[in-house]
Amino acid sequence: MASPAQAKKVGIFFIVGMVILGLITFRVEQVGRFFKKRDEYKAYFQGSKGLKRGSKVSLSGVNVGEVRNVSVEEGKILVTMAIDKGIPIREGSFAIIVPDFLFGKSYVDINLVPPDRPRLPLGSVIDSVDVPGFSDMLVRFDEAMSSIETLTETLESARVILARLENGEGAMGRLFTDEEIFDELKEAVTNANDIMGKMSRGEGTIGKLLEDDKLFEDLKETVSNANIIVAKMSKGEGTMGKLITDETLFTDLKGAVENANIILGRMVRGEGTLGKLVRDEDLYEDLQNMMANLTETVNGFRAIMPQGAFTSVIYSSF
Amino acid sequence: MSEPGKTKFGRCFIALGNGLLNFFQTVGEMSQLLAATILWCRAVFKNLDKVLPQMGKIGADTLPIASLTAVFVGFVLALQTGVALKEFGQEESIGAVVSLSMARELGPVLTAILVIGRIGAAITAEIATMSVSEEIDALKTLGINPVRYLVMPRFLACLTMLPVLVIYVNLVGMIGGAAVSKANFGVPFMVYIENVEEWLTFEDIAKGLVKAAVFGVIISIVSCHRGLATVGGPGEVGLATTNSVVFSFVSVYIFNYFVTRLWLE
Numbered sequence: 001m002a003s004p005a006q007a008k009k010v011g012i013f014f015i016v017g018m019v020i021l022g023l024i025t026f027r028v029e030q031v032g033r034f035f036k037k038r039d040e041y042k043a044y045f046q047g048s049k050g051l052k053r054g055s056k057v058s059l060s061g062v063n064v065g066e067v068r069n070v071s072v073e074e075g076k077i078l079v080t081m082a083i084d085k086g087i088p089i090r091e092g093s094f095a096i097i098v099p100d101f102l103f104g105k106s107y108v109d110i111n112l113v114p115p116d117r118p119r120l121p122l123g124s125v126i127d128s129v130d131v132p133g134f135s136d137m138l139v140r141f142d143e144a145m146s147s148i149e150t151l152t153e154t155l156e157s158a159r160v161i162l163a164r165l166e167n168g169e170g171a172m173g174r175l176f177t178d179e180e181i182f183d184e185l186k187e188a189v190t191n192a193n194d195i196m197g198k199m200s201r202g203e204g205t206i207g208k209l210l211e212d213d214k215l216f217e218d219l220k221e222t223v224s225n226a227n228i229i230v231a232k233m234s235k236g237e238g239t240m241g242k243l244i245t246d247e248t249l250f251t252d253l254k255g256a257v258e259n260a261n262i263i264l265g266r267m268v269r270g271e272g273t274l275g276k277l278v279r280d281e282d283l284y285e286d287l288q289n290m291m292a293n294l295t296e297t298v299n300g301f302r303a304i305m306p307q308g309a310f311t312s313v314i315y316s317s318f
Numbered sequence: 319m320s321e322p323g324k325t326k327f328g329r330c331f332i333a334l335g336n337g338l339l340n341f342f343q344t345v346g347e348m349s350q351l352l353a354a355t356i357l358w359c360r361a362v363f364k365n366l367d368k369v370l371p372q373m374g375k376i377g378a379d380t381l382p383i384a385s386l387t388a389v390f391v392g393f394v395l396a397l398q399t400g401v402a403l404k405e406f407g408q409e410e411s412i413g414a415v416v417s418l419s420m421a422r423e424l425g426p427v428l429t430a431i432l433v434i435g436r437i438g439a440a441i442t443a444e445i446a447t448m449s450v451s452e453e454i455d456a457l458k459t460l461g462i463n464p465v466r467y468l469v470m471p472r473f474l475a476c477l478t479m480l481p482v483l484v485i486y487v488n489l490v491g492m493i494g495g496a497a498v499s500k501a502n503f504g505v506p507f508m509v510y511i512e513n514v515e516e517w518l519t520f521e522d523i524a525k526g527l528v529k530a531a532v533f534g535v536i537i538s539i540v541s542c543h544r545g546l547a548t549v550g551g552p553g554e555v556g557l558a559t560t561n562s563v564v565f566s567f568v569s570v571y572i573f574n575y576f577v578t579r580l581w582l583e
Contacts, residue, residue: 006370014373014377020485024523025523028518029519054519063516
């Protein structure tokens, strides 16, 4: 057997160790909470952010309970919380998951609202706000950096443009720096003002268009006449009306077009006199020669015409 | 064509192969020893006279040096993290950092290292001396199973006392951290305790204790095996002790990673 002293030493060592473990456990796990009565509340979140069963629940930083369950429901994360009885959770309170980057122990925090607000019934759902996690913040930071880069590029472009303006480069630059262009522009504006003034006074054609009611009346009358014509046409009155409404006229016109087509076809093929005129080169040359001869004959006739006339006068006088 | 053992590459290859085979053999022998030891645990009540002295050596006798180590580790941990946390105005979080570090990692690993150096080496030296002086053979001749007589008591002592030792180490380390927090960073003792209570959970402590029990098994089996496997003269005792300590250290580090990884799933 081991000596009693050795056994005592081991026994004391072991028991004291267990007592320390028990005390530490009692303190860190707050064993007293097992004997506390608690109310259940729920909250829906987009993500659990490391929240798990046993995570603490605080009311504006004061520990008031723990997470009883984390589950997925209706496409959201349902967090069921056990909150010490007597702790008032009121309407208008909202829950957030506070992610812990250092120790990886996230918890739920509920904000305090004025005590005049009515208490939420037991088991009800507390409004929730999803605060961005570390990764979300990194994504947003990245987006913000991209925006800043774009802004920087834009500012750089603006700086270049301003420098060019200062140096009087380009049309705008010259406008900024060249007094002569400014004067011309000023004059143009003055002229435009004059024109606008005349127009507003009803001077000139455009002025009259703006000011004179007679033109409007004329236009109105024209439209009215056009309406009458269209109405007549739709009733089949007149040639145009008949063209629209009369089938016979349409048939006649169609027949005429067909005949014209036949004639034109024959002409293209060189049939008949007109066709020969179109197709036969010899006939064309003969006609040209005939025309030349005829011109020559007429010219000769013109030349002898005065002599003939004179001779006729002489002969007639005798 | 030259023989493989005559070229440099051939000799390296053979040495590597032999080393690998020896390693497999050692692991296999240790597994057998562990199984035999667990089987012999049924005889614990008949061998309490051998178990209790080992428990005393590993537990109570190691406590002073373990406490000294733990308190200074707590000092350093609080000092190092306190400086960094002060930059962000988070000095009151020192309690959380120290307690979580001690409970999850430093407590079990530091205690295991201490026990390897103080107890594991002693176990190997003692059993190796018995081996080379043929006392083990004498025990077998007398019909006494060396596993029941030598290994099982040390195994049970390490398995039970290492976690208890870790409880003390955790507490002392946290107290050391509290002292430095107060002295160097002006964190009131109660604020420190409240911070520990807020962040430390029983789960953290329990994980550390399970780790300590695993380390206890490793230390006892490795130390006993290296002692039992020692053959030759007294010179081999020193070599076996060195091997035992190195093997235990490496095994503890490797198992520490895998146990931690297992819990992270």
